[in-house]
Amino acid sequence: MAGVLGTSIKRREDPALITGRGKYTDDLLVEGMAHAAIVRSPYAHARIRGIDTSAAKTYPGVVAVLTARDVAAAGIPGMVPVGWLLPDLKTPAHPMIAADTVRHVGDAVAVVVAEDRYVARDAAERVAVDYEPLDAVADVVAALEDGAPTVHDDAPGNVAFDWEIGEKDPVDAAFAQAAHTVELDLRNNRLIPHAIEPRAALASYDSSTGVMTIHMTSQNPHVHRLLMTLASLGMPEHKVRIVAPEVGGGFGSKIHHYADEAIVGLCSLKLDRPVKWTATRTETNLTDAHGRDHSTHCAMAFDGDGRITGLRVDTKAAMGAYLSTFAPAVPTYLYGTLMSGQYDIPAIHCHVTGVFTHTAPVDAYRGAGRPEATFVVERLMHLAGEATGLGPIEVRKRNFVPADAFPYQTQVALAYDSGNYGPAMDRALEMIGYDDLCREQASRRGNGNGRRQMGIGFSSYIEACGLAPSAVVGSLGAQAGQWESADVRVHPTGSVTVYTGSSSHGQGHETTFSQIVADRLGVAPEAVEVIHGDTDLVQFGMGTYGSRSAAVGGSAIAGSVDKIIEKGKKIAAHLLEAAAEDLEYEDGSFRVAGSPDRALGLGDVALQAYLAHNYPDDLEPGLSATTFYDPANFTYPFGTHVCVVEVDTETGSIELLRYTAVDDVGNVINPMIVDGQLHGGLAQGIGQALWENAVYDDSGQLVSGSLMDYALPKIHNLIQFELDRTTTPCPHNPLGVKGVGEAGAIASPPAVVNAVVDALKPFGVTHIDMPLTPEKVWRAVNAD
Amino acid sequence: MYPAQFDYRRAGSVDEALGLLQEHEDAKLMAGGHSLIPMMKLRLAQPPVVIDIGRLDELKGISEAGGGVRVGALTTHADIAASDILAASCPVLAEAAGHIGDAQVRNRGTIGGNIAHADPGSDLPPVLVLLGASVHLQSPSGARSVAAADFFQDLLMTDVGEDEILTHVDVPAQSAGAGAAYLKFEHPASGYAVVGAAASVTVQHGRCTAAGLVIGGVGAVPTAVDVSSLVGADLSDDAIATAASGLDTEDPLGDIFASGDYRVHVGKVYGKRALAAARDRA
Known part of the structure; x- marks a missing residue:
C-alpha cells in the first residue's frame, strides 16, 4: 500500500499498554503457581561457611528452600554462560547459585519458594547464611593494582582479557611528528539500566510432557533457550519453550542470561509446579548487568593543518564479578572498532584491559561500547578545536571522511558503507542558530564572567548497527549468528501474518513491521499481524538489540515478501495464461505488463495457492516464505548533535537551554517512532552526562542502589528536543534502513559535556567527569 | 518491595486512634502513607500494627483561626499549595508545599505525616520554623502545642510522644509589609x-x-x-x-x-x- 512507509501511523501496541491491558510476565497467573524469593549476598566478597535453611523451611506457607546443593543434586549443568569469547579470555565458572564464594552484593545463595510472594520474602530473611567476609575491590583501576583482592583465582591480577586493535607503531610515529596533540584521562560512569518493568520469570514444568515453559522478560527468547539448554538448565532444546510476553523495556539488560531465570526454572522442575519470580527494584539494581564503567587515557595527534594523524586509546573496562552474556564484546568489538568516528584517521591504536571487580556484571546497555567510543573521540575533538585554534566546527569538518570516499575502510576493522557528514552538521548549525549563540556567549563572557555562563557543545557521532555478517562476528568470538529470520504467511483470504525472530520489548515492531509488509505487498497495515517472542511460534531468531530490528529483522521480512511476490507471479501467470516474467506486481495486484485489464488481486492468488485446484504442476501449494537474512555489513547511522547549556557558576548547576539533533538513520519507516527512539536515547544519554551514576563504596556496597540515590532523568529535567534528519540510505539492505535505537544515547553525552566545558572555558576548565553534578562543576570552577 | 507482616487498623476518630495507640505497642500512625509505606516496603520499618488515620475528616482542612491559619494534620500538600486562605495570608507555606515530590505525592502526602516523619530534606520544616508556627499534639491526657523550632529534635526525630497524635499546625498570618x-x-x-x-x-x-x-x-x-x-x-x-x-x-x-x-x-x-x-x- 503506497504511502505507508515513512508515515507516522500510530502504534497499534499502545491502546492496550496505555489502558493497562498489556500482559507482562508478572501479570500472568497460572493455576497452582508458587512464588520465589532469592536470597542474596549482602557482602561483595565472602566465603560461605554454611547455610541453615531450617527456619525458612518450617515457616508457614513455604514450599521449598533450594541452595547450590540442590543444583548439584538435580544433575543439571547449573552454570551461567558467556556467549562471546576473546583470545585468552579468562572464563571463570559462574554457578547459578553460589556454592562456596559470593563475589558481589546480590549474588544468589539460595531460593525460597512459597505460596505467596510475601511469605517467600519473609522466609528468605530466615535463611541463615554463615559468611566469612573477605576483602573486596569494586573500582576498575584499584582492581588492577598490586595486592588488590582477587575476584577469581583463575584470573590472576583480575585481568579478564587484554585486547587491542589497530597498529601501535604508526600511532607512535604520528605523535612523534605531531604539530598539536590533545590528551585526556576520563572515567565513563557506570550506569544501571532501569527498564521500567523489572526482570521476571514464570517457569511452568509439565512432568507429563517433559516440557519446560518459561515466560520471561527477554529481548531474545531463542538465545535464552539456547543458553539455558547448553549451560544452566541443560534440558533438551525441543523441550524448552521461552515466551516473552509484553516486555517493559530492556536497553540491553534483558539480552543476557542471568542466574535468576534459570533458578526459577530449577524450582519448577524440582517441584513440578509453576513458580514465578519478579525482581524488586533493589534486586534489579543489584543484579541487572550494568553499563559502561571505563577508565580511559586517550590522546590525539594533529598535523599543522589540523588534520588528525593519530589516535591512541588505553582503556580499563570493568567486567564485574562474572562475565555476562556478551560482556567481552562490548568494550572491544563494539568500542575499539568505533574509534575512527566520522573522521579519516590514518593511524589508530586502542588497547583494552577487561577487569574483574566485586560488583554486578557489566554488559551491553543502550549503545554498548559505542557511547564510550564516541565520548572518547568527541571529547578529544572538542579539545582539538581549542588546541588547533580551528574551533569545534572547522576541526571536525576538516577531518570528516569525505562524501566521495565511501566505502571507507577505517584503521579499526570497520568498513563504512556510506555517509555524508557535512550536511548533517550544516543543518544542525542552521537549526541551532550558531552565530547568534556565539554572540550571546561572547556577551556573557565580556560581562565580567558573570554568574550565568553559556556553553555550546558538539557531537558528530557514528554508530554501527546490526552487528554482521555472521561469519565475521563468529571469527571475532561471537558464539551466536547475527542474522534474523522472518516467516511471512499470506492467508487464503489475503491477510498476512509475520513471524519474526526480532521480538519487541517496547519498540513498536508490530506497527513498523506491518508497515514494511503493507508497503511491499500492497496490503493495508491492518491486514498484517506480527507475531514474535515465542520459541514455539517463531522459527528462530536472534532478538532485539544493537539497533538491529529494522535493518536485519525488517530486511528478512522484505526478503520473504519478495519471495511471496515471485511465487504469486507464477500462480497468477498460470491463472491469467501469461508468462510469469510478463507479470508485474503493484498495489496488491498481479498484472500482465501492457494489459492492465488482465490482473488478479493478492487475495485471488492466495486463495488459489491454498485450494490448488487450478494450479501450476511444478509449484507447491501455499503462499508463505521464510527468510534467514544475514546482512553483508553493519549499517552506519551518523549525525551531529548540538547542546546549549547555562551554568550557574555560583552553585555549579546546569540548565539545558537547547538540544538539536540531526541524525541520518537512512530510510525511515515511521517518523514518530524514530523521533520517540531519539527522545528516549537522548534522555538516557543526557542522564548519563548529568545525573546517573552507579556508585560502589570501597567495601563493594552499592550506595546508589535505589531511586532515592540513583538519579534517572525525569521529564521536568529535560527540554523540547529539536530534531531533523538527513537521509543517506543504507546501500546493502533492501529497505535502505540503518537503525535508530541507540543514536541518542551514543551522541548526547559528549555533546552535553562539551557544552559545559565550553561554558567554563573562562575558568580554565577542560574536563569534568560524568555525571556533571553541581558540586563537581562548582569545584572545577573554583579549582586553583 | 514486600513489607513484613503487619496488622492494619483504621481509626474512626481521634479518640479511637489514641486508644489504638495505647493498645498496640510499637504501632505506627499512617496518614497519607508516603513516608511510612516506602520504609515498610524496604523493611526499614516493620511495625506490627499500622493505625490508619487517613480518613479522619476532623483533622483535614485549612481555616482562619485567631489571626492566623489553622492547617489540619491530614491536609494534603496539594490542598496547601492551592489554598486561597494561605495564598492571602501565608503564601510561602503554599509555595513550599508546591515543591514537594510530584503531583501524585502531593495528592496523598499530608502536612502532619510530613513533619512527623521529619526528613531533613523535607520542604515544610524550614518554612514552619521561619514562620514561628506551632504544632498541636493530642494525647489521652490532653492537648499541648509546641513551637516548630522545638518540634524538630534530630534526624527523623520530633517531639511527638508515643501516645500522641499530631492534630494541626497553626501558622501566624504574614504581617503587612x-x-x-x-x-x-x-x-x-x-x-x-x-x-x-x-x-x-x-x-x-x-x-x-x-x-x-x-x-x-x-x-x-x-x-x-x-x-x-x-x-x-x-x-x-x-x-x-x-x-x-x-x-x-x-x-x-x-x-x-x-x-x-x-x-x-x-x-x-x-x-x-x-x-x-x-x-x-x-
Missing part, C-alpha cells in the same frame, strides 16, 4: 531538598523591621540563620549576602550527590537568593 520566599535546590534522584531556603523580610516605611532565614537540608533539623543585621539596613544585595553567609552548621549532612561542605556553600547562596526574593516581594 512582609515578603517571604522558599527556594529549593532539589536532589535529582529523591526530589527532596538538598538545600531548602525559607526567608522572610518585613519592610515598613522603607525600612527593614524584621528578617528571618531558615535553611533545610544542611543539618539534621532546620537551621536558623541570624540575619538580624538586616533590621534597619538598606537590604542591598551585599547586605543580604553578608547576612546569609552567617549559615553555620557544625556537622552538615552529606551524601554521594552533595558533600557537607558543598551543602553549606549552597545554603549560603540559596539563603541569599531567598532573602532577595523575599525583599522583592515585601
Whole structure:
C-alpha cells in the first residue's frame, strides 16, 4: 500500500499498554503457581561457611528452600554462560547459585519458594547464611593494582582479557611528528539500566510432557533457550519453550542470561509446579548487568593543518564479578572498532584491559561500547578545536571522511558503507542558530564572567548497527549468528501474518513491521499481524538489540515478501495464461505488463495457492516464505548533535537551554517512532552526562542502589528536543534502513559535556567527569 | 518491595486512634502513607500494627483561626499549595508545599505525616520554623502545642510522644509589609531538598523591621540563620549576602550527590537568593 512507509501511523501496541491491558510476565497467573524469593549476598566478597535453611523451611506457607546443593543434586549443568569469547579470555565458572564464594552484593545463595510472594520474602530473611567476609575491590583501576583482592583465582591480577586493535607503531610515529596533540584521562560512569518493568520469570514444568515453559522478560527468547539448554538448565532444546510476553523495556539488560531465570526454572522442575519470580527494584539494581564503567587515557595527534594523524586509546573496562552474556564484546568489538568516528584517521591504536571487580556484571546497555567510543573521540575533538585554534566546527569538518570516499575502510576493522557528514552538521548549525549563540556567549563572557555562563557543545557521532555478517562476528568470538529470520504467511483470504525472530520489548515492531509488509505487498497495515517472542511460534531468531530490528529483522521480512511476490507471479501467470516474467506486481495486484485489464488481486492468488485446484504442476501449494537474512555489513547511522547549556557558576548547576539533533538513520519507516527512539536515547544519554551514576563504596556496597540515590532523568529535567534528519540510505539492505535505537544515547553525552566545558572555558576548565553534578562543576570552577 | 507482616487498623476518630495507640505497642500512625509505606516496603520499618488515620475528616482542612491559619494534620500538600486562605495570608507555606515530590505525592502526602516523619530534606520544616508556627499534639491526657523550632529534635526525630497524635499546625498570618520566599535546590534522584531556603523580610516605611532565614537540608533539623543585621539596613544585595553567609552548621549532612561542605556553600547562596526574593516581594 503506497504511502505507508515513512508515515507516522500510530502504534497499534499502545491502546492496550496505555489502558493497562498489556500482559507482562508478572501479570500472568497460572493455576497452582508458587512464588520465589532469592536470597542474596549482602557482602561483595565472602566465603560461605554454611547455610541453615531450617527456619525458612518450617515457616508457614513455604514450599521449598533450594541452595547450590540442590543444583548439584538435580544433575543439571547449573552454570551461567558467556556467549562471546576473546583470545585468552579468562572464563571463570559462574554457578547459578553460589556454592562456596559470593563475589558481589546480590549474588544468589539460595531460593525460597512459597505460596505467596510475601511469605517467600519473609522466609528468605530466615535463611541463615554463615559468611566469612573477605576483602573486596569494586573500582576498575584499584582492581588492577598490586595486592588488590582477587575476584577469581583463575584470573590472576583480575585481568579478564587484554585486547587491542589497530597498529601501535604508526600511532607512535604520528605523535612523534605531531604539530598539536590533545590528551585526556576520563572515567565513563557506570550506569544501571532501569527498564521500567523489572526482570521476571514464570517457569511452568509439565512432568507429563517433559516440557519446560518459561515466560520471561527477554529481548531474545531463542538465545535464552539456547543458553539455558547448553549451560544452566541443560534440558533438551525441543523441550524448552521461552515466551516473552509484553516486555517493559530492556536497553540491553534483558539480552543476557542471568542466574535468576534459570533458578526459577530449577524450582519448577524440582517441584513440578509453576513458580514465578519478579525482581524488586533493589534486586534489579543489584543484579541487572550494568553499563559502561571505563577508565580511559586517550590522546590525539594533529598535523599543522589540523588534520588528525593519530589516535591512541588505553582503556580499563570493568567486567564485574562474572562475565555476562556478551560482556567481552562490548568494550572491544563494539568500542575499539568505533574509534575512527566520522573522521579519516590514518593511524589508530586502542588497547583494552577487561577487569574483574566485586560488583554486578557489566554488559551491553543502550549503545554498548559505542557511547564510550564516541565520548572518547568527541571529547578529544572538542579539545582539538581549542588546541588547533580551528574551533569545534572547522576541526571536525576538516577531518570528516569525505562524501566521495565511501566505502571507507577505517584503521579499526570497520568498513563504512556510506555517509555524508557535512550536511548533517550544516543543518544542525542552521537549526541551532550558531552565530547568534556565539554572540550571546561572547556577551556573557565580556560581562565580567558573570554568574550565568553559556556553553555550546558538539557531537558528530557514528554508530554501527546490526552487528554482521555472521561469519565475521563468529571469527571475532561471537558464539551466536547475527542474522534474523522472518516467516511471512499470506492467508487464503489475503491477510498476512509475520513471524519474526526480532521480538519487541517496547519498540513498536508490530506497527513498523506491518508497515514494511503493507508497503511491499500492497496490503493495508491492518491486514498484517506480527507475531514474535515465542520459541514455539517463531522459527528462530536472534532478538532485539544493537539497533538491529529494522535493518536485519525488517530486511528478512522484505526478503520473504519478495519471495511471496515471485511465487504469486507464477500462480497468477498460470491463472491469467501469461508468462510469469510478463507479470508485474503493484498495489496488491498481479498484472500482465501492457494489459492492465488482465490482473488478479493478492487475495485471488492466495486463495488459489491454498485450494490448488487450478494450479501450476511444478509449484507447491501455499503462499508463505521464510527468510534467514544475514546482512553483508553493519549499517552506519551518523549525525551531529548540538547542546546549549547555562551554568550557574555560583552553585555549579546546569540548565539545558537547547538540544538539536540531526541524525541520518537512512530510510525511515515511521517518523514518530524514530523521533520517540531519539527522545528516549537522548534522555538516557543526557542522564548519563548529568545525573546517573552507579556508585560502589570501597567495601563493594552499592550506595546508589535505589531511586532515592540513583538519579534517572525525569521529564521536568529535560527540554523540547529539536530534531531533523538527513537521509543517506543504507546501500546493502533492501529497505535502505540503518537503525535508530541507540543514536541518542551514543551522541548526547559528549555533546552535553562539551557544552559545559565550553561554558567554563573562562575558568580554565577542560574536563569534568560524568555525571556533571553541581558540586563537581562548582569545584572545577573554583579549582586553583 | 514486600513489607513484613503487619496488622492494619483504621481509626474512626481521634479518640479511637489514641486508644489504638495505647493498645498496640510499637504501632505506627499512617496518614497519607508516603513516608511510612516506602520504609515498610524496604523493611526499614516493620511495625506490627499500622493505625490508619487517613480518613479522619476532623483533622483535614485549612481555616482562619485567631489571626492566623489553622492547617489540619491530614491536609494534603496539594490542598496547601492551592489554598486561597494561605495564598492571602501565608503564601510561602503554599509555595513550599508546591515543591514537594510530584503531583501524585502531593495528592496523598499530608502536612502532619510530613513533619512527623521529619526528613531533613523535607520542604515544610524550614518554612514552619521561619514562620514561628506551632504544632498541636493530642494525647489521652490532653492537648499541648509546641513551637516548630522545638518540634524538630534530630534526624527523623520530633517531639511527638508515643501516645500522641499530631492534630494541626497553626501558622501566624504574614504581617503587612512582609515578603517571604522558599527556594529549593532539589536532589535529582529523591526530589527532596538538598538545600531548602525559607526567608522572610518585613519592610515598613522603607525600612527593614524584621528578617528571618531558615535553611533545610544542611543539618539534621532546620537551621536558623541570624540575619538580624538586616533590621534597619538598606537590604542591598551585599547586605543580604553578608547576612546569609552567617549559615553555620557544625556537622552538615552529606551524601554521594552533595558533600557537607558543598551543602553549606549552597545554603549560603540559596539563603541569599531567598532573602532577595523575599525583599522583592515585601
